[in-house]
Amino acid sequence: xxxxxxxxxxxxxxxxxxxxxxxxxxxxxxxxxxxxxxxxxxxxxxxxxxxxxxxxxxxxxxxxxxxxxxxxxxxxxxxxxxxxxxxxxxxxxxxxxxxxxxxxxxxxxxxxxxxxxxxxxxxxxxxxxxxxxxxxxxxxxxxxxxxxxxxxxxxxxxxxxxxxxxxxxxxxxxxxxxxxxxxxxxxxxxxxxxxxxxxxxxxxxxxxxxxxxxxxxxxxxxxxxxxxxxxxxxxxxxxxxxxxxxxxxxxxxxxxxxxxxxxxxxxxxxxxxxxxxxxxxxxxxxxxxxxxxxxxxxxxxxxxxxxxxxxxxxxxxxxxxxxxxxxxxxx
Numbered sequence: 001x002x003x004x005x006x007x008x009x010x011x012x013x014x015x016x017x018x019x020x021x022x023x024x025x026x027x028x029x030x031x032x033x034x035x036x037x038x039x040x041x042x043x044x045x046x047x048x049x050x051x052x053x054x055x056x057x058x059x060x061x062x063x064x065x066x067x068x069x070x071x072x073x074x075x076x077x078x079x080x081x082x083x084x085x086x087x088x089x090x091x092x093x094x095x096x097x098x099x100x101x102x103x104x105x106x107x108x109x110x111x112x113x114x115x116x117x118x119x120x121x122x123x124x125x126x127x128x129x130x131x132x133x134x135x136x137x138x139x140x141x142x143x144x145x146x147x148x149x150x151x152x153x154x155x156x157x158x159x160x161x162x163x164x165x166x167x168x169x170x171x172x173x174x175x176x177x178x179x180x181x182x183x184x185x186x187x188x189x190x191x192x193x194x195x196x197x198x199x200x201x202x203x204x205x206x207x208x209x210x211x212x213x214x215x216x217x218x219x220x221x222x223x224x225x226x227x228x229x230x231x232x233x234x235x236x237x238x239x240x241x242x243x244x245x246x247x248x249x250x251x252x253x254x255x256x257x258x259x260x261x262x263x264x265x266x267x268x269x270x271x272x273x274x275x276x277x278x279x280x281x282x283x284x285x286x287x288x289x290x291x292x293x294x295x296x297x298x299x300x301x302x303x304x305x306x307x308x309x310x311x312x313x314x315x316x317x318x319x320x321x322x323x324x325x326x327x328x329x330x331x
Contacts, residue, residue: 009093012124031105035165038067039103046096047307052330067161089126099129139287141268142183147173151195174198189217200259204252223258
């Protein structure tokens, strides 16, 4: 298996372009030892004209800089220069569909928790990630397990920041679920309410309204925001942000998770309970219905991210031009 490091291409570091295979850092890099850093995951999609479009890159870049500020990391690049570098990262690597990972990290000048006198770096890598999971999972849904690993309490860490070290928590939850034969983990907050999946936000649909946990101990996801806006503004669905218990997911008409890498993935089962049984959902293992809210949102998200904004171009036949600001051309 060819590793991610064994590729040809270019990685941006602090304003310079490094050959992909030579983009290394020192073993005593501070962030490697303590997890103090932050990152984003950004998607670029090929539109129907064959051009690359970065999806909501301005919002991702703002969150990256917000995360760095929360962590008190002095980033030497501004918003505009980071946008330019992300556009160039896709272009220089001859991509139209791409996953980008802008990352802020501290250098190797010293170790210790005080983290004083350290250089702060920003790198951007772009590659074709492809689907987060197989195409089948996007149609029939994921089997999930409620994790015994709780999501961070809001006063234990800075939950609004997309911090590198936070994802140890997510990996513990996901790896436990996968070893038990599941696809995903649902994490509860410190008080026992649903927070999020291992690296995605959670939604449930019941009785005509869409519900999602309020943003306290979970990340304010950009895909989460996209889904809320598409549901409200295009489909006219009520969206409620509130505390949710795990058993509400058991009896939901539909449930799904959202994230930049995951996009929108149905949840078909949680803790051995078939989600949607009350609403007459398909037999477990069958594809979700095209008329379901989950499928309609999947299609809307796909259409908007690929620039199908005219009523004649998208599946809903809706005027989606209000969402043109979400797209930034690579060229």
